[in-house]
Amino acid sequence: MKPLAQPKVIIRHCESYDPQAIRAIVRDGLRALDLKPSGRTLVKPNLVAAGKLFPHAHVRAEFGEGVLHALKDVGGDAITELAVGERCGITIPTRAAFEQSGFEAMVRRVPGVKRYYFEEEQQVEIPYRHEGRLRDYVFTPAPIARADFFVNMPKFKAHPWTTVTFGCKNYIGIQDDRHRLIDHDHRLNEKIADLQYIIQPQFLVIDAITAGEGRMLTPKPFPLKLVIMGNNQIAFDAVCCAIIGVDPRTVDHIRIPSERGFGPIDLGQIELSGDVTLDEAKKRATGFEVGLVRVEKYFEGTAITAYAGAPPDAEKTDYCWGGCPGAIEEAVEILRVFDKECDARMKRMHIVFGAYRGPIDVKADEKVIFIGDCANWEGKLGDQLVQIKSVYKDRGTKDPHHAKGSDIYGKMVSVNRALRRSHKDPYVRLEGCPVSVAEQILAVVKLGGTKNPYFEPAEAVGFNRAYLTWRIVTMFKRLFGKKYQKAGPCLRGHAMPALGASDEPKALPPPP
Numbered sequence: 001m002k003p004l005a006q007p008k009v010i011i012r013h014c015e016s017y018d019p020q021a022i023r024a025i026v027r028d029g030l031r032a033l034d035l036k037p038s039g040r041t042l043v044k045p046n047l048v049a050a051g052k053l054f055p056h057a058h059v060r061a062e063f064g065e066g067v068l069h070a071l072k073d074v075g076g077d078a079i080t081e082l083a084v085g086e087r088c089g090i091t092i093p094t095r096a097a098f099e100q101s102g103f104e105a106m107v108r109r110v111p112g113v114k115r116y117y118f119e120e121e122q123q124v125e126i127p128y129r130h131e132g133r134l135r136d137y138v139f140t141p142a143p144i145a146r147a148d149f150f151v152n153m154p155k156f157k158a159h160p161w162t163t164v165t166f167g168c169k170n171y172i173g174i175q176d177d178r179h180r181l182i183d184h185d186h187r188l189n190e191k192i193a194d195l196q197y198i199i200q201p202q203f204l205v206i207d208a209i210t211a212g213e214g215r216m217l218t219p220k221p222f223p224l225k226l227v228i229m230g231n232n233q234i235a236f237d238a239v240c241c242a243i244i245g246v247d248p249r250t251v252d253h254i255r256i257p258s259e260r261g262f263g264p265i266d267l268g269q270i271e272l273s274g275d276v277t278l279d280e281a282k283k284r285a286t287g288f289e290v291g292l293v294r295v296e297k298y299f300e301g302t303a304i305t306a307y308a309g310a311p312p313d314a315e316k317t318d319y320c321w322g323g324c325p326g327a328i329e330e331a332v333e334i335l336r337v338f339d340k341e342c343d344a345r346m347k348r349m350h351i352v353f354g355a356y357r358g359p360i361d362v363k364a365d366e367k368v369i370f371i372g373d374c375a376n377w378e379g380k381l382g383d384q385l386v387q388i389k390s391v392y393k394d395r396g397t398k399d400p401h402h403a404k405g406s407d408i409y410g411k412m413v414s415v416n417r418a419l420r421r422s423h424k425d426p427y428v429r430l431e432g433c434p435v436s437v438a439e440q441i442l443a444v445v446k447l448g449g450t451k452n453p454y455f456e457p458a459e460a461v462g463f464n465r466a467y468l469t470w471r472i473v474t475m476f477k478r479l480f481g482k483k484y485q486k487a488g489p490c491l492r493g494h495a496m497p498a499l500g501a502s503d504e505p506k507a508l509p510p511p512p
């Protein structure tokens with residue numbers, strides 16, 4: 001195991017999304033950090049969602065282009081494979097996110113660069129052995145497990161569930177949907193901390209030219225005009241936090257890996273350089289909002305009244321920051337971006353999470369949605385006595401080997417079924433832990449009478465093409481795919497405090 005290098009972070013000014021300017025900045029950064037990409041070099045951008053609705057959610061293609069060229073400039077022949085890999089979010093096929101973000105066309109422009117849509121790749125088992133882990137093993141796509149030189153390329157954004165999304169949080173996209181949604185609940189920050197054992201990036205570079213404020217899928221653009229680079233994920237995130245005035249000790253997915261020895265969050269232990277000082281960067285970020293708002297407050301003054309009780313493990317937290325309540329906020333933000341009349345159009349409804357113990361003030365034609373396996377409540381809705389029992393299953397019962405995914409069409413069927421079953425009742429129950437953003441959009445659209453973004457004609461053709469290609473490719477891989485080869489030495493060679501990899505990773509085939 002290699003010792004951790006001196007953590008260094010470089011803050012550079014970048015006026016615009018000019019790929020050549022970005023290339024020069026990143027090339028300088030790699031050299032200043034004394035890094036030379038070699039072997040299988042994999043770049044993981046944040047492409048969580050793209051297209052008309054999500055212009056500021058993802059790393060810009062021009063940024064990726066500059067980074068890829070810079071890696072080639074510095075790595076040269078030492079690079080045996082240069083690839084970009086990602087699993088985007090909200091049940092969209094990653095092919096669609098590549099297309100809509102401009103990454104598909106960009107990657108074709110840069111000679112010799114491969115693409116990995118992670119949900120179409122074999123999934124490799126990585127055992128964990130560290131203290132305090134949520135589970136004993138997880139799965140990650142094979143290209144991640146075998147990368148020799150890993151480049152983490154996040155987007156500088158706020159996040160309504162985890163405060164911020166920089167380097168560590170970008171790891172949610174190194175799992176396919178089946179595995180990503182396991183532990184994506186009130187322990188989300190711990191899940192992200194555990195994911196750090198899969199791989200550590202040798203190089204980080206964040207798109208902070210136009211940062212994303214307030215939200216993660218539909219953030220407000222916030223011009224920072226910065227490219228930030230580093231060689232240690234925790235130090236890097238700590239500096240990004242410092243820029244927007246957030247104490248990294250309050251962000252558990254950064255604090256926990258730091259306490260486990262992945263890197264320092266104390267700025268005194270981080271070597272800072274670049275043509276923008278930390279004070280100047282802070283000045284540029286003045287007023288940047290992170291958007292960590294509880295759901296009750298978030299919906300005040302709207303057609304939705306939200307009620308949040310404690311999730312399981314109430315002794316640890318009284319609110320599920322990583323699961324269903326955050327998902328409804330993102331869902332409604334998407335509907336608002338899609339339809340400016342969304343709030344005016346929306347029928348009144350009540351949404352309940354967790355073990356809520358108070359009254360629900362419902363009028364005759366208003367519906368109550370109990371969201372999530374852990375929802376439980378007892379009381380009267382009109383004349384009807386209603387008892388909602390928790391069906392939450394302990395995480396110990398969820399085996400990643402048997403994790404099942406559900407695509408958007410599967411989710412439409414299950415949400416419609418739940419709504420049909422309860423159309424005569426004053427309430428509806430949506431089960432899942434978590435209930436995803438996609439499912440919550442579908443439910444709110446049906447009950448609230450708002451427009452459905454999944455039926456947007458401008459996006460539907462590209463979406464369905466990507467969906468069908470994904471299905472066909474994964475079917476062929478299942479039928480004719482090669483067995484996974486033993487992971488490369490990266491699994492044992494990266495600088496990290498306590499690696500949890502086995503000698504012989506096991507592989508899961510792509511999802512059916």
Ligand code: SF4
Binds near residue numbers: 353371375432
């Ligand atoms: S069901 Fe939803 S609210 Fe409850 S613990 Fe799971 S993710 Fe959190």
